[in-house]
Amino acid sequence: MSKPTEGPVPTRPPLWRNIVVIKWVAQLGSLIALVWLAYVLITQATANLRATGIPFSWDFLGEPLGVKLSEGFNTDPESGLEALSVGMVNMIRITWSGVVAATVLGTIIGIARLSSNWIVSRIANSYIEFFRNIPLLVQILFWQALIIGVLPDLTPDMEGSRWLFASPKGIAIPWLIPQAGRWQYMVLLAVGVVVARWTYKKRIEILEREGRETHAFGWATGVFLVFLIGGWFAHPIAGVLGWLFQALAWVAGNLPVISFQWLMGGLSLALAAWFIVRYMRKLRSPAGMAKLTDDDYFRLGVAGFLGIVLFFFFVSGAGEATIIRVMGRSLTYKMNWGFEPLFNFLATKYDFSGGSPLRFSLPEVEVPTNFPRYASDAGNSMTPGFVATWLGVTLYAAAFIGEIVRAGIMAVHRGQSEAASALGLHRAQSLRLVVLPQAFRVVLPPLGSQYLNLAKNTSLGIAVAYADVVQVGQTIFNQEGQTLPVFIFWMAFYSSVSLFLSGIVNYYNRRMELVER
């Protein structure tokens, strides 16, 4: 064997040329910069707020508001948090009903736009162009003007019940009014859905094993109907939950003060451990453990380090001190304050009481003095603010959803519907079984962002005095001067709603993905 040829002897490169060192320094540097920036911003903000004489504080959440709200499940809230809850529920009310209505309307419009019927497609096209090209705020104001300016006023001779009232005081429609038993009934319905799904799966399993028709869908529907009808009478059995909530309230009420700190400390450790375990599992393949790169070491190291630091931070009392400094109050206190009443509240809803969970009721006009108004306990009377906001966001979103649906259908290759026709499927069957399922796959991501837009656009309801979370929050900071906490509250709330919505959409998106090689 000859001596290997002489080459340049590999030496350690100087530090500033060593890519491993450069990577570590850059990662650590940006991490430190980020922490420092957050620290500066927070201390600066708290110092400045203190200087204005209005120190940062969440106290308004517990203090009486002294203002009545125009609508919601509680128009006379006792605290800031209660007022904000009313606002949140009002926002969610418009969002979910708007999402459902805009989806149905948008799908119809999208299909109509592609219709070979000239008139139908022109109507759909005009709808889209009209609602898409006018700012939403203008549309909402327009609907309000229409309700207040054009509808005939209520007159004393209208006293009594009818199927529909429309007046500048709002629009009233028949409604199923929830009664005391509705909480128990809802639990039974939820159980019904779960059992029906389970039945469906079981029947499909039998079908696949024995190869005979098992009418899985019929069975599932039947099971749900049993719960729907049986639950109407049997709902008091769900009162058992009352005991559970009482127990939980007792536990929350008896949490030792330290427990919150240990909870957060433990949570930090658990999160770090979870991250590390998950990361390691991802690196493991059937062939064995992958070699860890510097990047992997960095992430694992930072995760472990942060977990330990946060644990000592919370447990040592330094965390408690910081929280008091930043929030103006200990969070331990808030923890008990929040959960004990919540579970007590839930416990009062589950109490074995009978009676029908829902009551059908027609809207009614009453004339207590000379001024007629909608009776608050009959039908569903919607304020002009609600109707204008709802119409605005729904019709606006439907125009965009129409275009999204059209794009989805057009994205399905023409050969698909030709193949369906050649097999003898009718146009409606081909649309339902072949084209729409494939279009749905294309449509989901943009549809998801449209839902998020709709949810966020509801905040424009402030223009027509709709008592959603923005309007309530604004009332609060006008009164208390606590601008920053209210903004934090808004951002946290809207982010949660948006993340929830996109979570659902992403879930379906994953399920609808095509199987490719």
Added chain:
Amino acid sequence: MAAKQTGNGSTPAIVCEGVKKWFGDFQALSGVTTTIGWGEVVVVIGPSGSGKSTFIRCINRLESHQAGRIVVDGREMTNDLRNIDAIRRDVGMVFQQFNLFPHLTVMENITLAPIWVRNRTRTDAESQARQLLERVGIPEQADKYPGQLSGGQQQRVAIARSLAMNPRIMLFDEPTSALDPEMIKEVLDVMKELAESGMTMIVVTHEMGFAREVAHRVLFFDYGTVVEEGTPEHFFTNPQHDRTKLFLSQIL
């Protein structure tokens, strides 16, 4: 002509008389007249743009003809939806691009139409689908999705999907043109077996070997009409028309 009489009564499978079709200014079909008997295998060849595909797409009304008559199994193709439905149920079609439904498994692709159009039970349709997959040689692929199959396998699924409706006439629109060379044979073998079983077939193709071996009759299309027709023997050895001679000299 080697046509067998397997249809009901004495009407031929397909009668075309002076079929014309325009796309805007462009005349795709300029008077096609031909009669196809039961059990006959007709291969349609011709240069691209000569109207071959348009012709067979008119037979199951994927395109509508604007003049002339098309009579399938004694039913004239008109604007009557009931006629169109009846004809489509009896006429299967296989496309160049397979057009399988990518969101459904192979099994679901095959059973979709029998369940929804013929109102058969799922178990019934599935057992038939298994037989058909056996017949086209891929019984083990039933639970896969089209995206997981090779081109040749996809086209064989497409053939099985058409056969599941128990058609009496099959139309093939360039069934092997989108396939890799080594996959063409597996599809042609299935088609050969189908022809031997007595199926009435119209095949648009560039596979001259298939035409020579299986066809009872060859139609040569150009400028939207049948320029020349005859048995494969006559067609490939003794073509009469100049256009046919030119075409054959270019491809053989």
